[in-house]
Amino acid sequence: MQRSPIVLLVAALFAGMTALLVIGSFVSRSPIPFVVAVPLGATAYFMYYHGSGKLLESLRRRQVRSRQRQHERTRHARGNRDRGGFGAGPRARGDPRTRGEREARFGVGLGGDGSGSGPTGWRSEDPRNRVSATSSEPTTAEARSVLGVDPTADQATIKRAYRDRVKDVHPDRGGDEAEFKRVTAAYDRLRE
Template structure:
């Protein structure tokens, strides 16, 4: 809130004049000072409301609420609910984000059909087998937690933020798009998937 001392001072002067006019109206038993005091008091109140910054804050809140309502109306009109950017829909948490990560996790078969998943796939992940429907795959072929920590070079007491940082640093070195080894990239991704569970 921004305060304006000059506006607050003028509001205080108007409030003082209003009080004097109300008192004068009662003393003189004439309604004319009271009639003049009412708009003067309203002016003093609005000047105080503006000078204290409350008016600006209220207008900002109203504008934010209006924008939120407009977004909600637009979303309802398009039929979108809980979608990510560009209408892509919500992303499954922990899923592969790039083509290289998907290939590292699932591998690519003949004609681009998905084959057996790579190491470190979670129990909830799925894979294409011979171009057929999706089947559940277990994570029994991934590295152990100790092996995963060794691959990423983190301590057993490392938290998720440290693990994520270590994974990002390792991926910069081993990513196939940056001239790294694809097998090593698969190992690093599998290790990260194991430690993220």
């Protein structure tokens, strides 16, 4: 709590003048000193509240409560978003998100056999063991050279190299979109 002795002294002087005006109002039986004493007393009270540090403490408590409420709101909203919405639950890492990604990864139809048999059979086989329907995916050696990591690099090193490389080639930062896709494909290949 921060105290200000000068403000407290001025508040005490105002309080003393307020008391004298109230006593003078009763002695003279005139309402005019009392009318002057009311705003003077209010000023003395607020100056004391400020000078004693209680005002600052009250403002800090309000700010902390406001931050806690904001944190609760964002945590609650983030909690709903992390679940996937509509009861979908979290996806496994690397699962395709859209129909186009599923078709590109598993074949023409959703069944993976080219028949378009629907979504029931699209997970029947581990996608990492399948040969890509498109030739755009790099080999492991090509992916390592794109990211600039050696064959003994662990997942943390690969991730760090990917993030550093993306900073240079991301289209939002003035990079080339094709190169960005190439780096992302390389990272996806090494992540599997």
